[in-house]
Amino acid sequence: MLSDDELKGKSVLIADDEEYIRRHIAKGLRSRGLTVYEAGSGDEVLDMVSEKPHAIIMDVQMPGQDGLEVARLLKEKEDTASIPLILLSARAQESDIELGYAMGADHYLAKPVTFSQILGALREAIHE
Amino acid sequence: MSEEFLGESERRLIQQEMFQLEDQKLALEEQYQYLFENALAGLFRIDVKTSRVLTANKELLRTFGVEELVELDYLFHKYRIFEELEELKNDTYSGEESLTFSSPLLIGKEERMIRFSARYKVEYQVIEGAARDITSLVSAEKRMLEAIREAEQANHAKSLFLANMSHEIRTPLNGIVGFAELIQQSGDKDIALYAHNILDESDRLMTLINQLLDISKIEANQIHLEAKPFYLSRLVRDQVNSFMPVLKGKMLDFRLSLDDRLTDCYLGDTFRLGQILTNLISNAVKFTHRGKISLNISLYEHKDNRDWIRFVISDTGIGIPREMQKRVFEKFVQADNSIQRRFGGTGLGVAICKELVELMGGQIALTSREGEGTEFSFTIPLAISQVQAEFPVDEAEEEADLNNLPPARILLVEDYKINQDVVLLHLEPFNMVIDVAENGEEAILLFTRNHYDLIIMDVHMPLLSGLEATTQIRKMVRGKDIPIIGVSASAFTADREACRRVGMSDFLSKPIRRKKLIDHLYFWLSRKENDSLSRSLAWECRLQQGDGDSEELILRYGEFCEDIGSREDGNMIITGFIESARELMEEIFRDVELQKWERSHRNAHSLKGGALSIMADELSEAARALEAALKEPDGRDIMPLYQNVSRSLERLDGYFEKHRIS
Numbered sequence: 001m002l003s004d005d006e007l008k009g010k011s012v013l014i015a016d017d018e019e020y021i022r023r024h025i026a027k028g029l030r031s032r033g034l035t036v037y038e039a040g041s042g043d044e045v046l047d048m049v050s051e052k053p054h055a056i057i058m059d060v061q062m063p064g065q066d067g068l069e070v071a072r073l074l075k076e077k078e079d080t081a082s083i084p085l086i087l088l089s090a091r092a093q094e095s096d097i098e099l100g101y102a103m104g105a106d107h108y109l110a111k112p113v114t115f116s117q118i119l120g121a122l123r124e125a126i127h128e
Numbered sequence: 129m130s131e132e133f134l135g136e137s138e139r140r141l142i143q144q145e146m147f148q149l150e151d152q153k154l155a156l157e158e159q160y161q162y163l164f165e166n167a168l169a170g171l172f173r174i175d176v177k178t179s180r181v182l183t184a185n186k187e188l189l190r191t192f193g194v195e196e197l198v199e200l201d202y203l204f205h206k207y208r209i210f211e212e213l214e215e216l217k218n219d220t221y222s223g224e225e226s227l228t229f230s231s232p233l234l235i236g237k238e239e240r241m242i243r244f245s246a247r248y249k250v251e252y253q254v255i256e257g258a259a260r261d262i263t264s265l266v267s268a269e270k271r272m273l274e275a276i277r278e279a280e281q282a283n284h285a286k287s288l289f290l291a292n293m294s295h296e297i298r299t300p301l302n303g304i305v306g307f308a309e310l311i312q313q314s315g316d317k318d319i320a321l322y323a324h325n326i327l328d329e330s331d332r333l334m335t336l337i338n339q340l341l342d343i344s345k346i347e348a349n350q351i352h353l354e355a356k357p358f359y360l361s362r363l364v365r366d367q368v369n370s371f372m373p374v375l376k377g378k379m380l381d382f383r384l385s386l387d388d389r390l391t392d393c394y395l396g397d398t399f400r401l402g403q404i405l406t407n408l409i410s411n412a413v414k415f416t417h418r419g420k421i422s423l424n425i426s427l428y429e430h431k432d433n434r435d436w437i438r439f440v441i442s443d444t445g446i447g448i449p450r451e452m453q454k455r456v457f458e459k460f461v462q463a464d465n466s467i468q469r470r471f472g473g474t475g476l477g478v479a480i481c482k483e484l485v486e487l488m489g490g491q492i493a494l495t496s497r498e499g500e501g502t503e504f505s506f507t508i509p510l511a512i513s514q515v516q517a518e519f520p521v522d523e524a525e526e527e528a529d530l531n532n533l534p535p536a537r538i539l540l541v542e543d544y545k546i547n548q549d550v551v552l553l554h555l556e557p558f559n560m561v562i563d564v565a566e567n568g569e570e571a572i573l574l575f576t577r578n579h580y581d582l583i584i585m586d587v588h589m590p591l592l593s594g595l596e597a598t599t600q601i602r603k604m605v606r607g608k609d610i611p612i613i614g615v616s617a618s619a620f621t622a623d624r625e626a627c628r629r630v631g632m633s634d635f636l637s638k639p640i641r642r643k644k645l646i647d648h649l650y651f652w653l654s655r656k657e658n659d660s661l662s663r664s665l666a667w668e669c670r671l672q673q674g675d676g677d678s679e680e681l682i683l684r685y686g687e688f689c690e691d692i693g694s695r696e697d698g699n700m701i702i703t704g705f706i707e708s709a710r711e712l713m714e715e716i717f718r719d720v721e722l723q724k725w726e727r728s729h730r731n732a733h734s735l736k737g738g739a740l741s742i743m744a745d746e747l748s749e750a751a752r753a754l755e756a757a758l759k760e761p762d763g764r765d766i767m768p769l770y771q772n773v774s775r776s777l778e779r780l781d782g783y784f785e786k787h788r789i790s
Contacts, residue, residue, distance in 0.1 A: 018140075024147040090139035112143040115150055 007119075008033035010126060013053040015039040015070075016088070017062045025057065028115045029122075042070040049080050055125050057118065060089035060100065068103045075104030084125035088113065170259040172200075176217070177253055179210045191242065191261050193235045207233050209244065213255050216248035230262065241266045283347065290344035297337050305330045315686040315789065317695065339476040342403075343459060346483045353397040353487060357513035360437075361386055363398050364425060367405045374413055381420035389427045391435065394510040400484050401508075405439070407477040408504045412443035415502065419444030434509040436490075442503035448496040456494065457482045481506070533646060534653050535559030536581035541571040541597065542615070543589045544752065551584060554642045555649075568592025572600055580610060582652055585632065587616040587623050588753045588769075590760050595630045602631040611652035616753075682776075682783045684743035691743075699788055705738050706781050709747075713774060716754075720766050729758040735773070739780075747776040 012034055016022040019040070026036040037053060039045045042065030045058060056074070060067035067087055074080045084106045089096060092110035100108040107121040134142070164171055170188030174181055181200050189195060192203055204210050209231065216227050226247040233242050246257025305327060312323035345351045368384055375382050405423075412421045421443045428436040448456060459479040481504075485492040490508030535558070542548045543566050552562060563578065565571035569592045571585070583601070587594040594614060601607035613634040614627035624635050636648055689698030712731045719728035732755035739748035754769040 018144075021143060021147060024151065028150075090136040090143070092134070092139065111139045112146045114146060 007123065007126070009035075010054040011035035011037065011051065012122065013037040013039060013045065013048055013051065013056045013058075015042070015045045015057070015062065015067070016059040017041060018059070021059070025115065025118060028119070032119075042066060045070050046073065049074065049083070053083065055084045055086065055122055057086045057088065057122070060087055060091060060096075068099065071100075071103040071105055086118070086121050086125055088118075172257060172259065174204075174210070174213065174255040175253065176248070176255055179205075182254065188259055191235075191259060192233075203233070207231055212244070213246055213257075216246060216255055226257070239263075287344040287348035287350075290340055298334070301330060301334060301337070305334075313686055315689075317690060320686070320690055336476075339480060342480050343476055343483075346480070346487070351400075351484075351487060353400060355395040355511065356398065357393050357395055358398045359392055360390060360394055360425075360510075361392070363402060364405065364423070367402055367409065368423065370406075371409055371413060375421070378413065378417070380413065380416060380418070383420060383422035383424075385422070385424045385426075387426040390425065390437065391512050393513040394435070395513045396510050397488075400488070404481045404484050404506070405441075407481050408439075408441045411477060411504075412441055412445060412502070415447075416443040416445030419501070428507050431509075434511050436507055436509050438505060438507045440503060440505040442501060444501040447498040447500055447502055448494070449498050450496075453494055453496060457492070478504075533558040533560070533649055536649075536653050537561040537563070537579065538649075539563050539565060539571060539574055539578075539580045539583045541565045541568065541583065541589070541594060542586045543567055543756065544586070547586070547615075551645065554645050568594060568597030568600075571597050575601055575607065576604075582649065583610060583612045584636070585612050585614055587614050587627065588756060590756065595626055598627075598630045598632050613648055613652070681745045682747075682779050683787075684745070685784070685787055688743040695789055699790065702742050702784055702788075705742050705744075706777070706784065709735055709738065709777055713770075713777065716758075716770065720758075720770065723761075725758055725761055729755060732758050732773075744776075744780050747773065747780050750776040 012029055014022055014025055014029070014036055015038075016025075017040055022038055022040070026038055029036050035053075037048045037051050039048050042062050045056070046065075049056070058067045058070065062070075065073075067089070071085060071087065074083065074085065081104075085104060086107040086109060087100045087103075087105040088109050088111060089100065090111045097108050097110070106125050109117060109121060164183075164185050167185055168187055170185065170191040172181055172184040172188050181197050181204060184197060184200055189200065192200055194200055194203065212229055212231065213227070224247060226245055228243070228245045230241055230243045233240050240261050240263045242259050243262045244257060244259050246255050248255050308323045308326040308330065312320045312327065314320075342351070364384065364386065368382060371382070409421070409423065421441070424438075424440040424442075426438050426440075428438040430436070456478050459476060482492050485506045485508060488508045490506055492504065492506040494502065494504050496502040533555075538555070538560055540548060540551055540562050542551065542564065548564055552564075555562060563574055563580075565574050567589045571583070572592075575583070585594040585598060589597075594616075598612055598614070601610070601612065611633040612631070613636050614623070614632040615636045616623040616627070627635050633652065634648055636644060683702070685698075685702075688702070689695045692698045692701065712735045716728045716731050716735075719725075719731070732751055736748050736751035736755050739745075739751055750769070750773045754766070754773050757766055757769050
């Protein structure tokens with residue numbers, strides 16, 4: 001596992017249409033020295049991925065293209081396929097989780113999650 | 129898993145709440161962190177398992193003079209702070225109990241005293257606490273303690289100095305007083321007045337010195353109160369009596385009232401109680417110009433086997449202004465500086481009273497109205513004497529050798545009331561029981577009934593003389609060894625021999641002087657047995673004395689003239705007396721031959737009275753003996769007594785011619 005020091009300087013794209021949730025995670029990451037890009041929809045994710053973040057944290061339920069759809073697109077493209085992807089979702093059924101992984105997620109976190117769970121997943125993802 | 133049963137919306141909701149809690153936690157952590165960092169006390173957390181400092185705030189680093197946690201670790205190890213803190217692992221410090229200790233640390237080049245306070249959080253396996261540099265506090269406290277000690281030492285030195293100085297001053301002052309007394313008696317009226325003034329001033333100086341000594345003794349905790357049995361009413365009356373002359377002089381009334389419920393005999397320090405009363409009464413007298421002074425003594429309450437006695441001294445004097453009333457109990461303060469000039473005094477008296485009253489466990493208070501009068505009152509607890517004080521108690525502090533009579537039971541055989549009183553008065557201060565017999569017969573009766581340590585026996589008495597009584601007592605088994613001191617007028621030289629012949633132990637000449645009486649009693653009472661060596665020693669001494677000590681007894685010329693007012697008048701009266709005494713003697717001689725007892729007795733009485741009034745003690749005593757014999761002659765030989773009077777009269781004449789100053 002990486003220490004906080006090793007996360008420092010990395011960049012993360014975080015996507016959630018619920019602003020409070022997004023901000024909370026962004027704030028936690030920024031306070032640990034990460035660069036954070038925030039996206040409120042699937043389309044924004046596809047725009048902002050050009051910033052080449054070290055990892056993407058993305059909610060599944062978003063208006064417009066949902067998280068699963070965006071995941072499929074990212075993994076299809078050659079220049080974005082290698083970016084570690086962490087999916088967050090209030091859908092916690094076994095089938096939902098399997099679907100997430102099938103769409104190319106490196107981690108699938110069922111809400112509710114704590115910030116430190118997100119951080120743990122992020123460390124693992126970047127380390128891999 | 130419970131998550132399985134949570135719906136999607138519920139999960140969203142919980143997620144929201146969870147992040148809100150995380151925010152709150154973060155805010156608290158930030159707040160804590162801020163306080164931790166900026167606290168003015170050094171704060172730290174230590175990992176118990178590794179014995180390393182986990183966190184420390186800026187203040188702690190500053191306190192220890194370091195910049196990094198590592199350096200702090202080093203210092204904590206070096207000064208065994210970790211070891212001290214390990215103590216917290218003991219059961220006594222379970223829970224929230226904190227450990228506090230101080231350690232001297234070398235920080236930079238300075239030794240600092242650091243105070244640690246810490247507690248053990250078992251669940252986190254950390255010790256958290258605070259450290260504070262208390263060097264300046266400690267040194268301030270040390271300086272303060274040093275200052276207190278120095279002040280105490282200085283005060284003690286002052287008290288010691290005062291005590292020594294007082295003593296040093298008193299010694300020469302005693303000399304001054306002694307010689308002033310001698311000068312006063314030496315004759316010249318003006319000189320006597322000067323000497324009198326010297327004595328007055330010396331008294332004031334002595335009072336001041338004694339008060340200074342008392343204050344320094346009180347401050348040095350060197351006053352120890354005695355608890356001896358004493359008669360309260362007598363102590364009080366003695367005190368009051370000593371003020372009678374000045375009260376009369378100022379035309380002031382004095383009222384004394386004593387509560388009936390008070391017991392006769394208490395345990396206490398009569399000298400100190402007397403001192404309090406003297407101080408307060410003398411203040412009342414000093415500041416009162418008309419009206420009256422009263423002393424009211426009452427039982428306040430009876431508690432714990434003690435009587436709480438309230439003494440109230442009130443006067444109709446000038447009073448004390450309200451704003452000064454508290455201050456009069458302070459040392460060296462009088463209500464007004466001008467008072468010092470008008471009335472004199474040290475301003476110490478009332479302060480001493482307060483200290484003494486408090487030392488006795490009591491309280492003193494004052495109420496006063498300017499121009500109307502002052503009332504001092506104090507209440508002290510006194511234990512009731514369980515020994516129903518058979519013995520009056522030694523009171524005045526006088527010359528040491530006059531103070532030391534062992535307690536004794538004495539038989540005083542004396543027919544003359546005045547002489548009985550003189551002896552009783554002189555012996556009053558001592559632990560003595562004195563029985564009085566009016567004549568030889570009564571003496572023998574009392575002697576067979578009671579045990580006595582000593583007998584004082586007048587030689588000339590009606591019914592059975594002292595010589596006959598002594599002879600009978602010596603014949604008794606119990607009477608062989610008891611010291612018997614014969615008493616007779618110094619004129620009767622023959623009496624001394626007679627006293628020795630019948631077996632008396634010693635001889636005392638009249639008029640009886642206090643010092644002589646006490647010397648004699650001391651001599652015999654301090655010897656348990658009336659051994660023959662003591663007796664011959666005493667006699668040798670007495671016979672050698674002869675009449676040498678009696679010259680001033682022939683005529684107290686200077687004193688008499690001073691009393692009369694002028695030497696001229698004095699001379700005239702003495703000359704007149706001697707002439708008429710000669711005539712009386714001639715008449716007595718004739719009447720004795722004619723056995724006209726009544727008239728001769730009357731003449732002897734007149735002669736005695738006249739001699740007494742010109743202060744011719746020896747002649748008056750001789751005449752008294754003759755008078756007594758003439759009252760009930762019973763065939764006794766009057767002539768030796770007559771010749772004694774005659775010889776005394778001639779001695780008086782000779783002395784007067786030799787010493788008279790025109």
